[in-house]
Amino acid sequence: MALIKEKRLLRAPDVFYFRIEAPLISKKARPGQFVIVRLHDKGERIPLSLADIDADGGTISLIVMAVGKTTAEFTAMQPGQDVLDLCGPLGNPTEIEKAGKVVLVGGGFGTAPLYPIAKAFKNAGSEVVTVMGARSKDLLIYEKEMLSVCDRVLVATDDGSKGIKGLVTNALKAELEQAPADLVIAIGPVVMMRAVAETTRPLGTKTVVSLNPIMVDGTGMCGGCRVTVGGETRFACTDGPEFDGHLVDWDVLMNRQRKYIPEQKHSFEQWKTKHAGVVCE
């Protein structure tokens, strides 16, 4: 059981910040890792990235975007309630080293897990630039947090309501053309990570992506999270979640993520009819 200590609406209507009591996990967790939660005894196990780690306070933070039944149920929970199962830290931490210039690219909730990574690179003495994107400025999350730990934050919006008008990859390309980076890390929707990898490929910039296939156990036991990287089958939960973006077989990943769409819709629709009034996309 893990107590929810704090909850904030991060982006209306469906993205929430949670701070959760996890004394042991917070001591061990490193940027780039994730946890698996199960909300109740009929619940599914879902992976969520660490958006912040506070070892002294004994808490971890998660950003949850309601996209289906379990995430919607989570975002309906309140401080004082308990998450039944919280398992972690899982996956390998981001390799943090003084890397000259690091460019972090975030999309969707992906900017949140980049926050502890940005902090760590900054502490290691790197120059850290973040490029974040969304459809419009109201959909950006974690901009303030990123500003507090990065040298620069570049914003790209589809509608031009903030920063440059266009995709994150446009902003990234411009940034890299100005001054090359030693490392690019992208976290976000698969289409975005794929586009980032294609942008950096011709430049030969080392590009790390954090893959998010569907998972069950998160410990290397089921193989459901398998991805193809460099022609080999790897398990995202134990070999990743971070991989070399230039070696990932994106088609395989995108196909596998679609696996349960009919079942997920069915379960979510049922939940929504029982919980009318809860807002999600």
Next chain:
Amino acid sequence: METPKPQKISPKKTPIPEQPPQERRRNFGEVALGYSEEQAAQEAGRCLQCKKPLCVTGCPVGVPIPRFISAVRQKDFKRAIETIKEANLLPAVCGRVCPQENQCEKFCTLAKKFDPVAIGRLERFVADWDRSQGSVQVPETAASTGKRVAIVGSGPSGLTCAYDLAKLGHNVTIYEALHEAGGVLVYGIPEFRLPKAIVAREIELLKRMGVTIVTNAVIGKLITIEEIRQQFDACYIATGAGLPRFMNIPGENLNGVYSANEFLTRINLMRAYQFPEYDTPVKQGSHIVVVGGGNVAMDSARTALRLGAEEVSLVYRRSLAELPARKEEVHHALEEGINMELCSNPVRILGGDNGHVTAVECVRMDLCELDDSGRKKPKPIEGSEFQVKADVVIIAVGTGANPLIAQSERNLTVTKHKYIVADEETGKTSLRGVYAGGDIVTGSATVISAMGAGRKAAAAIHEFVLHDSQLPAKSADEPPARKK
């Protein structure tokens, strides 16, 4: 022994009542219903009470078989259960899942001419009788020794080790990675072979004996072995061999292709068969292909059938006689209508435009039958390719060692394939005070051998913590134990 010799021995085992195949193939209820007291006593009457009971030599934990059978014959079931429990803590499990035909029953004297005594069924009967007697008696535990032992993994090996150590008065904590304790007994072996209530009861018993069970604790990630060594007097690693293998053939990443572990975990641990009441989904195919021939393959095939599949085919590269699964399960699978594509091997998995599997292409194998010289390597017959229609494919071609612990503890000696190197008699590893056993040492084996290893390790740990455990200092690590 005072039991009189039977006049005439029935050549056949006393049949065990079972759910009829046509019914059970669509439900998750147990297949075998168990002996009545009369049937048990009758079967016990077939035992010759041998002076040199060879059956016992076939049992990895040495259950005093003739003694407990004699008690069954006299309908003294209380004595029977006490006798079994001298050697085996989980008879309700072993009676159901031990491959008896390779163990105790293989060596039974009767087996030379007739069916062997149905030792497994009798063991199961006695354990079920015990469970029907109402509340569990919490075994007496010795006075506290003040020693603390950590156990990693809550499968049969870890549970057994915990039981023995708790009984000896040690303070035991079990760490389990998943949210539920039991290992393969809860996430792998399905309800129709091993009701989950049996395992739950054993775990409840351990808790009442004072054992602490910490779930959601992935050792190597949340806590390292090194930290355990600092906080405990000793440690037993029993993490199983849960890493699924794939075949590396084209199409293996199509949707609808599962490892047996994933398929069974979704259904047994996450209860996907009750979706959407439970949140975890599983693809319910109409044409299922299972690749492999062991217990895991058989369990996957029969589970898929119970989810409502029209046709389930098992693809195995050798012949029927060589299927490594328990004989009884093969028999049950055939009765339930599982289609066996024997002497066949998959070469690729085909998919449709939607990225979902549509068929498995297989090739027939030559030399797939065993010859006198041992196992010949089956060879594909050129041009014999054929396709089996499939919307779900389950790969059950074996598992390996999970590398998490080995990765986080470099001083622990492991084999090339990441199995932990441990002494066969004591479970001792290269790290002082750290023991290991079960599938993580032997590779996938059996429930009873994993339990046996847990028991041997418990005895060794008991000696160690009482006699030479000043907290294990790194400098005191011993040279790596050699596997015999």
